[in-house]
Amino acid sequence: MASSTNRQILLKSRPQGAPSLDNFELTEAPIPKPGEGELLMRTRYLSLDPYMRGRMSDAKSYAKPAAVGAPMVGGTVGEVVTSRHPNYAAGDIVLGYGGWQDYALSSGAGLRKLDPAAAPVSTALGVLGMPGMTAYVGLLEIGQPKPGETVVVAAASGAVGSVVGQIAKIKGCRAVGIAGGAEKCRFVIGELGFDACVDHRAADFARQLEATCPKGIDVYFENVGGAVQQTVWPLLNDFARIPVCGLIAQYNAATPMPGPDMFSVLRKRLLLRGFIVSDFAAKQGDFLRDVGEWMRSGRLKYREDVVEGLEQAPAAFLGLLQGKNFGKLLVRVSK
């Protein structure tokens, strides 16, 4: 049922350290009306992603912080309800950046029409969207995996990590995941087809990881930083590549955490390169072609963790920072 008002979740205050529910506020506003050249989207799915922790803070970053008192920012899949834009009509399903709210206006900039017959529309926020593309470009462009090499990725059951390991397998590598808990590890091996997965919460995590990588690590796709990074680092082979994608274990840290041993960067001739998925925007066509084909042929699988109702978004987002999600985290805002 369409709501008669626009429920919005605002950023109420900026967190110091770990965010809490008090940093968010649910409010209601009138549904906006599109002006000339604009359209109104009704949100179906809201994507919850780790980068949102960065937007809650006003620390210097590659992107502008979310404004206090404004709806939280976020990628959305929505249905066009009213259009005064020449390229869009009511009923179109679009990938956009509507934020944490029921309805959003758009000028059409950055919007992409989706074909619901091609793939479930929610995948445009996950495996066929920003997280999938992050895995694809980070692994292939920076990781440069070669057949027979060992590729290690943490948050392996998540949106990015799950795709990293599966592409590593497609490229003939040994894929080793790191995940929080036995159930996630079972899924990573049994469903996603990784060669192995180690639980970073296990007391003997370091011993298990070393035993699982007998030939060392050639590509470490860095998703988490923190204690996992410290454990991986000594296992890196000479000339290992490290696409530095994310450091989720450190996003709530109030003071900088100790970094890796830079002496081994020199001694082992490591290649570390940080990246933001948009650096590789020109690869989007290759990404959609390859990952779309791997999905259709059953070589690449995905899992979604769908939470019901916009009002659940803050709690679900807090859970993401603690590993409570199991797969790409989405909020179903409307049916």
Ligand SMILES: NC(=O)c1ccc[n+]([C@@H]2O[C@H](COP(=O)([O-])OP(=O)(O)OC[C@H]3O[C@@H](n4cnc5c(N)ncnc54)[C@H](OP(=O)(O)O)[C@@H]3O)[C@@H](O)[C@H]2O)c1
């Ligand atoms: N550079 C870019 O352009 C770009 C784009 C997209 C995403 N990213 C980054 O990629 C990473 C993964 O993102 P995602 O969207 O795929 O999220 P996700 O894996 O679906 O969810 C986050 C996962 O991180 C793990 N985690 C949380 N705290 C942790 C900790 N202290 N130590 C170890 N693991 C922890 C948890 O998995 P477990 O329960 O398995 O530990 C949690 O489920 C994030 O760092 C994100 O910021 C970067």
